[in-house]
Amino acid sequence: MKKWTPQKLYDAKPWAFIALGVCTAVGATIWAYAAGEWTGLQGALCLGGAALAILGAAILQTRREYRSRSKWQRERFR
Numbered sequence: 001m002k003k004w005t006p007q008k009l010y011d012a013k014p015w016a017f018i019a020l021g022v023c024t025a026v027g028a029t030i031w032a033y034a035a036g037e038w039t040g041l042q043g044a045l046c047l048g049g050a051a052l053a054i055l056g057a058a059i060l061q062t063r064r065e066y067r068s069r070s071k072w073q074r075e076r077f078r
Contacts, residue, residue, distance in 0.1 A: 016056070017052050017053065017055055021051070021052030021055075021056060024045055024046075025046050028049060029042075029046055032046075
């Protein structure tokens with residue numbers, strides 16, 4: 001059985017993924033720029049941050065598409 005998640009937490013999760021991903025990618029880029037070279041750790045952080053931001057955006061888009069096709073949405077605007 002699935003655990004219940006409060007609505008505010010459910011809505012905030014993709015935005016938290018996007019914010020954390022952007023901060024990580026930008027932070028790694030600034031760190032690499034300040035150091036004057038890219039290391040494997042900085043590259044991995046940048047790639048991981050970008051992937052996390054993309055995941056958050058994909059979750060938002062999937063939810064938006066699901067809600068637009070839902071039966072409740074169609075019946076509500078009749």
